[in-house]
Amino acid sequence: MTTNPSPIRLALATCVRLPQLDEDSHFLWQALIPQLAAAGIVAQPVVWNDPTVDWGQYDAVWLRSPWDYVSQLGAFVGWIDHLENDGVTLWNAPEVLRWNTDKRYLKDLEMAGFSVLKTAWIESEFEMASSFTFDSSDVVVKPIVGASGKGMAKGNWLDANFLETVNALLKSQLPGGLMVQPYCKAIETDGEVSVVVWAGKVSHVTQKRPASGEYRIHPEYGGCMEGLALTEPWLQPLIEQTEAMVAWCNQRFNTTLLYARADFIKNLSGSWCLNELELTEPCLYAKLALPQSIAFLGQEIIRRVC
Numbered sequence: 001m002t003t004n005p006s007p008i009r010l011a012l013a014t015c016v017r018l019p020q021l022d023e024d025s026h027f028l029w030q031a032l033i034p035q036l037a038a039a040g041i042v043a044q045p046v047v048w049n050d051p052t053v054d055w056g057q058y059d060a061v062w063l064r065s066p067w068d069y070v071s072q073l074g075a076f077v078g079w080i081d082h083l084e085n086d087g088v089t090l091w092n093a094p095e096v097l098r099w100n101t102d103k104r105y106l107k108d109l110e111m112a113g114f115s116v117l118k119t120a121w122i123e124s125e126f127e128m129a130s131s132f133t134f135d136s137s138d139v140v141v142k143p144i145v146g147a148s149g150k151g152m153a154k155g156n157w158l159d160a161n162f163l164e165t166v167n168a169l170l171k172s173q174l175p176g177g178l179m180v181q182p183y184c185k186a187i188e189t190d191g192e193v194s195v196v197v198w199a200g201k202v203s204h205v206t207q208k209r210p211a212s213g214e215y216r217i218h219p220e221y222g223g224c225m226e227g228l229a230l231t232e233p234w235l236q237p238l239i240e241q242t243e244a245m246v247a248w249c250n251q252r253f254n255t256t257l258l259y260a261r262a263d264f265i266k267n268l269s270g271s272w273c274l275n276e277l278e279l280t281e282p283c284l285y286a287k288l289a290l291p292q293s294i295a296f297l298g299q300e301i302i303r304r305v306c
Contacts, residue, residue: 008305010036010043011058013281015068021045025064028286028294035298039306048079055082059305060089062258063097063281070147073101073176089305091258092279096249100279102176103144112248114241115273117184117265122170123177135268138183140215141166144176147281154183154215183215186266192217192275193228193235195242196284197260199300200250202239203293205230206285227288238264238272245277258300259284 012029014021021029029043036043046053048066055061061083069076077098084094092100099105110116118134121144134157142152151169155162157180169178191209195202204227211222219225228235242262250256261278286294 005040007040007042009058010041010301010305011046011055011061012043012064013048013061014045014065016047016049017068018065019045019047022065022067022283024283024286028284029064031286031294032298032301035295036301039302041302041305049075055088056086058088060091062091062301066281067147069101069281070143070145070150073145077101091304093253093255093257095253096255096257097280099253100277101145103146103179103276104176105277106274109245109248109274109277114245114248115271117181117267117273117275120180121177122166122180134182136182139180140183141169141178141180143169144179152216182268184265184267186270187215187217190266191223193238193264193272194285195235195239195262195264196289197242197246197257197262198284198293198297199258200243200246200256201296202230202243203297204285204289205232205235205239206288225285225288227285238262241274245274249277249279258304259297 012021012025014025020026029045032043045064046058048069049072066076080090080094080097083090090097104121106116106119137157138155139157140152140154143150151172153162153165153169155165157163166178188210191207194206194208196204196206206225207228208217208223208225210217211224214221214223217223230239242260245262246257246260249260257279259279259282261282261284263275263278264272265275267273
């Protein structure tokens with residue numbers, strides 16, 4: 001008599017606010033279920049900070065929407081350390097996650113020669129007296145550890161009222177402090193372009209634009225999004241830079257990233273440059289991916305756990 005082998009268990013890490021994942025991750029999960037099930041893999045959402053969860057029962061943990069980690073960074077990093085120490089596979093790799101949750105990773109990418117939007121870093125009120133060498137006093141301020149456009153502020157650095165707003169953000173116990181970038185007006189028309197990569201292969205590209213009168217491109221602020229053809233000539237430098245950054249990360253951390261999303265905006269001179277490289281828990285805009293691209297991602301997951 002033969003018995004069926006135990007299924008391979010994959011946890012899709014999420015937060016208590018989204019127990020069944022965010023809409024995009026839920027779509028991707030459902031799209032992958034038949035392919036993963038055929039390989040004996042059972043995937044399910046699991047709240048990352050649920051104290052009742054036995055993480056040792058999972059063969060791998062894929063971070064999807066644990067979006068409340070920003071307010072509890074210490075616990076989040078501790079959770080990553082715990083899983084790593086217990087030999088649980090994490091996607092992306094633990095050392096990548098620890099590096100990428102702090103946006104000062106942009107310094108490393110800039111030093112490596114990649115085109116990055118000019119950024120200044122503020123960790124205390126005293127440092128606000130520093131003079132920034134931006135070509136404009138109109139700036140955007142956002143948390144060094146943050147997500148989904150929360151905690152952002154736009155204003156003029158020479159305006160005393162705006163400085164009060166920034167001071168209030170600094171005093172709000174944001175982990176890591178604040179980052180300051182020039183306000184690039186092209187965001188209002190050209191928006192942000194995101195290149196999504198799965199296992200080293202560019203899957204799809206999106207362009208996100210803000211609502212009229214807004215500068216944040218996130219859907220909760222009225223932003224809209226469309227897919228772009230990978231063959232668009234003007235996209236090729238962005239795709240090539242994304243591929244180079246992913247390769248650089250793979251080499252630096254001795255890993256192969258399962259997923260990556262590079263976000264580009266136009267700087268003050270009109271050149272596309274990196275705004276963020278999302279390797280922790282980004283929305284992957286899976287609804288804009290072709291079926292064969294999702295199948296490729298499924299094959300990579302199967303290869304990694306089977």
